[in-house]
Amino acid sequence: MTDKRVILSDESSGKSVELPVIQGSEGEPTLSIKGVPGELGYFTYDPGFTATASCTSTITFIDGGKGILRYRGYPIEQLAEQSTFLEVAYLLLNGELPAAAEYDEFLNDITYHTMVHEKLNTFIKGFHYDAHPMAMMAGVVGSLAAFYHEKLDMKDPAARMLAAKRMIAKMPTIAAACYRHHMGWPTSYPLNRLGFTERFLHMMFSVPAEEYEVSEVAARAFDLLFILHADHEQNASTSTVRLVGSTGANPYACVAAGISALWGPAHGGANEAVLNMLEQIGSVANIPKFVEKAKDRDDPFRLMGFGHRVYRNYDPRASIIRDAAHEVLNELGTSDPLMELAMELEQVALKDEYFIEKKLYPNVDFYSGIIYKALGIPKSMFTVMFAIARTVGWVAHWLEHCDNPTPIGRPRQVYSGPAERKYVPLSQRD
Ligand code: ACO
Numbered sequence: 001m002t003d004k005r006v007i008l009s010d011e012s013s014g015k016s017v018e019l020p021v022i023q024g025s026e027g028e029p030t031l032s033i034k035g036v037p038g039e040l041g042y043f044t045y046d047p048g049f050t051a052t053a054s055c056t057s058t059i060t061f062i063d064g065g066k067g068i069l070r071y072r073g074y075p076i077e078q079l080a081e082q083s084t085f086l087e088v089a090y091l092l093l094n095g096e097l098p099a100a101a102e103y104d105e106f107l108n109d110i111t112y113h114t115m116v117h118e119k120l121n122t123f124i125k126g127f128h129y130d131a132h133p134m135a136m137m138a139g140v141v142g143s144l145a146a147f148y149h150e151k152l153d154m155k156d157p158a159a160r161m162l163a164a165k166r167m168i169a170k171m172p173t174i175a176a177a178c179y180r181h182h183m184g185w186p187t188s189y190p191l192n193r194l195g196f197t198e199r200f201l202h203m204m205f206s207v208p209a210e211e212y213e214v215s216e217v218a219a220r221a222f223d224l225l226f227i228l229h230a231d232h233e234q235n236a237s238t239s240t241v242r243l244v245g246s247t248g249a250n251p252y253a254c255v256a257a258g259i260s261a262l263w264g265p266a267h268g269g270a271n272e273a274v275l276n277m278l279e280q281i282g283s284v285a286n287i288p289k290f291v292e293k294a295k296d297r298d299d300p301f302r303l304m305g306f307g308h309r310v311y312r313n314y315d316p317r318a319s320i321i322r323d324a325a326h327e328v329l330n331e332l333g334t335s336d337p338l339m340e341l342a343m344e345l346e347q348v349a350l351k352d353e354y355f356i357e358k359k360l361y362p363n364v365d366f367y368s369g370i371i372y373k374a375l376g377i378p379k380s381m382f383t384v385m386f387a388i389a390r391t392v393g394w395v396a397h398w399l400e401h402c403d404n405p406t407p408i409g410r411p412r413q414v415y416s417g418p419a420e421r422k423y424v425p426l427s428q429r430d
Pocket of ligand 1: 265266268270294295302303304306307308309364
């Protein structure tokens with residue numbers, strides 16, 4: 001809170017209210033509008049929360065105009081280059097980078113919570129083989145509440161932290177189990193001698209018939225992608241987790257709701273949609289036609305992987321991922337015509353007046369699908385990869401909410417339905 005006040009006056013009633021200005025450690029000043037309904041008798045209208053802060057948070061800072069993203073103050077570029085996913089997870093959960101002993105303890109905690117109850121595998125086997133993995137993930141993660149609910153004392157910070165670590169640890173195990181169910185492969189268990197991403201790749205791709213050697217290139221690429229996707233302040237899925245959390249629901253239920261929100265093509269489902277779009281465009285020659293479609297207001301087609309609610313400049317994650325996509329393809333010695341297509345599409349769109357004027361740049365998902373494809377991840381699993389990483393952000397925000405709870409999330413509405421009318425019995429209706 002600052003000493004500054006903004007006065008909002010209603011000429012018709014002659015009433016006015018002083019709105020306190022809140023200034024965070026960084027970012028734009030924000031008006032506290034809590035007093036408006038009581039003093040002036042108006043609610044405020046902000047569909048899609050484009051102008052409204054729902055909470056205060058110390059976790060992640062974004063400056064969309066300048067293309068800045070920082071976790072707990074550390075620029076994403078530095079973390080991407082020098083850190084690891086689990087160190088970033090520790091940072092997001094605890095607020096500080098760990099000392100060596102703290103890091104070892106954290107790694108140990110995550111490693112020893114990777115197994116899931118065997119009954120959970122039975123649950124997964126109940127799904128049809130071609131169920132979408134995000135639908136399975138939402139169901140299975142929500143069902144973790146049935147395994148741990150009784151034992152979780154939500155008032156105990158240590159119990160809450162344990163639930164958070166459990167989810168980070170078990171998410172790759174559940175994701176791999178969903179994939180293996182689709183493939184018809186037997187269950188694979190987490191190998192504790194491996195690191196986080198190596199263990200995940202082993203669970204995904206090892207089969208009993210052959211030795212499986214985890215590719216170092218793949219493990220490193222996953223670690224990077226997981227760092228970049230770990231948190232993004234009050235995005236739709238994180239806000240969902242916080243909203244559900246505000247009801248006092250258990251964290252597994254909150255994260256299951258976050259998974260469902262992430263699945264949408266306007267959010268985490270975009271990485272799958274980008275690849276579908278590139279396949280649909282097919283060749284460089286077709287780019288102009290599709291760019292015109294994207295600009296046509298009467299055509300529902302949009303350039304997937306372009307545009308962002310917050311970034312009005314380049315998404316800093318997108319440039320890191322584009323470089324990583326080149327590196328991965330080079331190191332694996334493969335080329336992908338979709339990569340060439342994506343680069344050309346980016347160039348054409350960036351020079352187009354429509355995209356320039358609307359400040360539409362590639363977002364994090366524009367190139368991530370190409371890396372996942374090169375690493376053997378099927379399209380339907382792309383958003384699941386995002387969910388594994390974003391679980392860290394979801395639980396960090398859930399922990400922050402529990403430490404500093406907001407009232408139950410309950411937006412208002414502007415009612416535009418019929419005014420009061422009298423019920424007419426069925427026999428008297430025309
Ligand atoms: N292609 C073409 N036009 C676009 C695109 C796009 N990708 N994105 C926005 N626009 C246009 C809209 O048609 C609109 O035009 P108008 O002013 O003439 O009506 C204008 O730009 C503003 O668009 P909004 O949808 O109002 O912007 P908003 O900030 O609400 O949406 C969103 C952001 C949902 C990301 C949007 O840009 C989009 O749909 N992008 C494609 C999907 C995507 O890549 N999502 C991933 C986001 S990143 C993430 O969640 C991890």
